[in-house]
Amino acid sequence: MILEVNDIHTYYGESLALQGLSFSVNEGETVCLLGRNGAGKSTTLKSIIGLTPPRKGSIVFAGDTISGKPAHRIARLGIGYVPEDRRIFPGLSVRENLEVAEYRRSGEAPAWTVERIFDEYPMLAELAGQDGDTLSGGQQQMLTVARSLMIQPRLLLLDEPNEGLAPVIVQQIGRLIDELSQSTTMVFTDQSVQFALKHAQRAFILERGKVVHEATSENLRNDPDTQERYLSVA
Numbered sequence: 001m002i003l004e005v006n007d008i009h010t011y012y013g014e015s016l017a018l019q020g021l022s023f024s025v026n027e028g029e030t031v032c033l034l035g036r037n038g039a040g041k042s043t044t045l046k047s048i049i050g051l052t053p054p055r056k057g058s059i060v061f062a063g064d065t066i067s068g069k070p071a072h073r074i075a076r077l078g079i080g081y082v083p084e085d086r087r088i089f090p091g092l093s094v095r096e097n098l099e100v101a102e103y104r105r106s107g108e109a110p111a112w113t114v115e116r117i118f119d120e121y122p123m124l125a126e127l128a129g130q131d132g133d134t135l136s137g138g139q140q141q142m143l144t145v146a147r148s149l150m151i152q153p154r155l156l157l158l159d160e161p162n163e164g165l166a167p168v169i170v171q172q173i174g175r176l177i178d179e180l181s182q183s184t185t186m187v188f189t190d191q192s193v194q195f196a197l198k199h200a201q202r203a204f205i206l207e208r209g210k211v212v213h214e215a216t217s218e219n220l221r222n223d224p225d226t227q228e229r230y231l232s233v234a
């Protein structure tokens, strides 16, 4: 088990967003968090990375309790996070956006360098000198995912990577998830059950800040009742 989220309670002010949410992820797996708007998917990822620390419960990553640690320390333990709003640093080139994120754990050769990213994603190499702010939505998403690799993640969290992107770009993001899932454990959120089932091995369905259903993608695909109950827009 690389990630264990145990009974977390996360608040915004006095308002309870996650109320006893638990799930776990095995090393090498790709899982998806599904659920209607406001179910708590983004807050779950933000709780793991430490942006909205849970007030109760615990989160264990690779044997270390990370709940309670500051976000930058959690990231340095090897958790990459791509927020919903893709924070490209404006005024920095594509190359600089990657360079500022670079982190090498002592004693380990980095798996990801700017050169490797440019080799594997030539589209980013072509844009190397361009200001990050001038990129299209799809290019920005590629860059934010690539940037999250620069901390050499063992676990990658992607929050709605497809939001606002054209279908052809969504296909590219799907391919990127498939490729990265060969080497990295991943947790992503998505509004589209079809996309999730295609690219994740397991899904957790959230409702009102809790996991209410867990299934392999295969089983959920053949379970229209559960899809209808928790995922269809009423």
Ligand SMILES: Nc1ncnc2c1ncn2[C@@H]1O[C@H](COP(=O)(O)OP(=O)(O)OP(=O)(O)O)[C@@H](O)[C@H]1O
Residues within 6 Å of the ligand: 012, 015, 016, 017, 035, 036, 037, 038, 039, 040, 041, 042, 043, 044
């Ligand atoms: N910054 C915030 N301040 C106050 N409440 C918030 C904030 N962000 C989220 N919430 C509340 O927390 C709950 C969970 O929201 P969250 O964004 O995690 O859901 P989600 O499943 O990711 O939904 P969406 O698909 O709309 O992003 C909701 O009730 C939401 O209104």
